[in-house]
Amino acid sequence: MEKLFYDHGVDLMFWAHEHSYERMWPLYDRKVYNGSTKAPYTNPGAPVHIITGSAGNRERHDGFVKNPQPWSAFRNSDYGYTRMQVFNSSHLHLEQVSDDKGGQVVDAMWLIKDKHGPYPARSAGQGVASKPAENEAAR
Numbered sequence: 001m002e003k004l005f006y007d008h009g010v011d012l013m014f015w016a017h018e019h020s021y022e023r024m025w026p027l028y029d030r031k032v033y034n035g036s037t038k039a040p041y042t043n044p045g046a047p048v049h050i051i052t053g054s055a056g057n058r059e060r061h062d063g064f065v066k067n068p069q070p071w072s073a074f075r076n077s078d079y080g081y082t083r084m085q086v087f088n089s090s091h092l093h094l095e096q097v098s099d100d101k102g103g104q105v106v107d108a109m110w111l112i113k114d115k116h117g118p119y120p121a122r123s124a125g126q127g128v129a130s131k132p133a134e135n136e137a138a139r
Helices: 002-007
Strands: 012-015 021-024 048-052 072-076 080-086 091-098 104-112
Touching: 021 091, 021 104, 048 080, 072 104
Parallel strands: 012 048
Antiparallel strands: 021 048, 021 072, 080 091, 091 104
């Protein structure tokens, strides 16, 4: 399914089932395609993936692996919910709200896309191995 979403230029993908929250860097084929080092979610080169399943479960939280993959930008295991606001055709704001912390916003990001449509064809080995500083990514 990943290739289908990439080929058709899907900007943002929401996933669930894990009882936690995780924001990924723009990702395709296990490679990071940030828009830039300072603004990874401005005109990214691949879809952004959000895992948001932290609304609660009597089994409690699913744990994270100790050493996250390079495409993992932010992880949180608090009970909470994701709030999204679409401002216009190019700007979307996403927040993760923690119920465990009394409604505190524990993560936020802007996804900005000046142009929508298919992503460019990629060859093996393309992608970015490094990730930007956390405070620059979660504006």
